[in-house]
Amino acid sequence: MEFNKLGIIGSGLMGSGIAQVAAYSGFDVVLVDVDQQRVDTAIANIARRLEREAERGRVSKEDAQSAIERLSGTGEWETLQPLANVDAVIEAVVEDLPVKAKLFERLGQVTRPEALLASNTSSLPLSDLAAASGRPERVIGLHFFNPPWALKLVEIVSTASTTEETLQDALKLCEKMGRTPVQVKDTPGFIANRLLVPFIFDAIHLLDSGVANAEDIDMACKVGLNHTMGPLATADLIGLDTLQLIAESMFEEYGEPRFKAPTLLRRLVSLGHLGRKTGRGFFRYE
Numbered sequence: 288m289e290f291n292k293l294g295i296i297g298s299g300l301m302g303s304g305i306a307q308v309a310a311y312s313g314f315d316v317v318l319v320d321v322d323q324q325r326v327d328t329a330i331a332n333i334a335r336r337l338e339r340e341a342e343r344g345r346v347s348k349e350d351a352q353s354a355i356e357r358l359s360g361t362g363e364w365e366t367l368q369p370l371a372n373v374d375a376v377i378e379a380v381v382e383d384l385p386v387k388a389k390l391f392e393r394l395g396q397v398t399r400p401e402a403l404l405a406s407n408t409s410s411l412p413l414s415d416l417a418a419a420s421g422r423p424e425r426v427i428g429l430h431f432f433n434p435p436w437a438l439k440l441v442e443i444v445s446t447a448s449t450t451e452e453t454l455q456d457a458l459k460l461c462e463k464m465g466r467t468p469v470q471v472k473d474t475p476g477f478i479a480n481r482l483l484v485p486f487i488f489d490a491i492h493l494l495d496s497g498v499a500n501a502e503d504i505d506m507a508c509k510v511g512l513n514h515t516m517g518p519l520a521t522a523d524l525i526g527l528d529t530l531q532l533i534a535e536s537m538f539e540e541y542g543e544p545r546f547k548a549p550t551l552l553r554r555l556v557s558l559g560h561l562g563r564k565t566g567r568g569f570f571r572y573e
Contacts, residue, residue, distance in 0.1 A: 288401060288456050290463065291315060294370035295377050296390060298329035298360070300526075300564070301407055302379035304435030307333045309377075311346070311354040311436075312464045317369050318360040326360030333358060336436065367397045375403035375460060377429055382532040384411050388419040395420035403456050405429040409480050409529075410536040413473045414446045423448035427457045430477060431466070433524055441466040442477045475540040476533070483521070484534055485545040488552075490518035494569070495551040501569045519569040522552075523562030531556050 291314065295306045298320040310316045310333070320326045337351040361369045367390075370376055376398060378390055387406060394404050404426045406416050417423035428444025441461050445454055454470075461468040471477045476484065490504050499507070505517020522530055534548040555561075555568060562568030 288374065288403070288452075288459075290374045290403075290456075290460055292317070292373045293375050293377065294319060294367075294373040294398075295379060296320075296367075296370075297379035297381075297407075298325050299379070301431065301433060301435060302377075303329040303333055304433070305377055305379055305407065305431055306358065307336060307354070307436050308431075308464050308466075310357040311337065311350065313357075314463075315357050316359070317373060318358065319364060319367065319369065320360070320362060321364045323360070323362035326362055330355075330358050330360050367393050370394070371397055371399070373398065373402060375405065375456075377405045377407060379407040379431075382408065382411060382529060382536065384415060387411065387416055391416045391420040391426070395422050401425070403427065403453065403460070405457065407431055409477070410475050410533040412475065412540075413444050414448070417446050417448055424450045425453055427453055428473070428477075429457060429461070430479075432479070439465065439467045440479070441468050442479065443468045443470050444473055444477060445470065446473045475537045476546075480533060481537070484530070484537060487518045487522050487530065488534070488545065488547075488549055491522070491549045491551050491569075494519065495549060523568035523570055523572075525562070526564055527552060527561045527568050528556050 293309050293314045294317045295302050296319045298318050306316045306318050318326050334355045337354055340346045341348045341351040363369055376394055404420055406428050407430055409430055413428045417426035420426050427449055430442035432438040432440050443457050458468055493499060493504055494501055501519045505519050508514045508517045531548045531552055534546055537546040560567040563572050566572045
């Protein structure tokens with residue numbers, strides 16, 4: 288199948304980031320969220336990021352402008368009617384199974400039968416979303432990493448119902464977007480988060496027990512382990528509320544203590560200190 292027009296549901300950091308990558312890769316993109324103001328803000332942020340890249344010489348001004356012109360958005364969240372004629376949809380909303388399942392049920396009714404339906408979920412069972420769609424053979428997971436415009440990895444997640452044609456279409460889509468795909472079965476956490484979450488939690492336990500401060504824990508990982516970013520800064524980038532939701536899903540599935548969200552993480556979430564998006568998490572941000 289040829290892909291020319293994509294729908295992206297969710298205009299937060301992940302959704303807008305995926306939309307940016309798609310538009311820059313030559314796709315016409317329809318961005319959908321719960322109201323027009325959110326969508327307009329997201330498109331303005333994408334435009335600023337692309338213009339900044341052009342100013343730094345990383346992309347041409349012409350390519351940046353062309354990408355911006357390929358973006359459109361709508362607040363028609365309830366009907367999703369603007370997605371009726373897209374070739375593929377990538378859902379990137381909150382990690383909440385009932386919310387995502389309801390979206391996939393509507394997508395199964397609104398989109399063309401041959402349209403590829405993908406979720407950016409990082410931890411939830413894709414099989415449940417596939418079943419909700421009514422066309423499980425065309426549902427697949429495309430787990431992008433944060434920020435999508437900088438990190439090229441995409442975990443392609445298949446269910447028992449995913450057809451070989453759907454898998455090949457997903458690989459083709461990733462290739463056109465310049466991403467590096469890895470294939471994984473439908474299991475909570477997939478590859479990266481199943482390794483990353485316990486690592487972050489160990490860092491949180493070190494901090495909470497007073498072994499070292501946040502700066503030194505992250506510096507040890509950056510210099511000693513050659514990581515670009517330390518685990519606590521990574522948690523802030525993911526969003527502490529999102530990290531907690533991921534952990535709850537994985538703990539429910541596996542029942543292993545290493546996936547249980549630390550008390551300090553839960554405390555910060557309760558206080559509204561969610562990381563970069565709120566200006567405060569394990570670190571403070573201007």
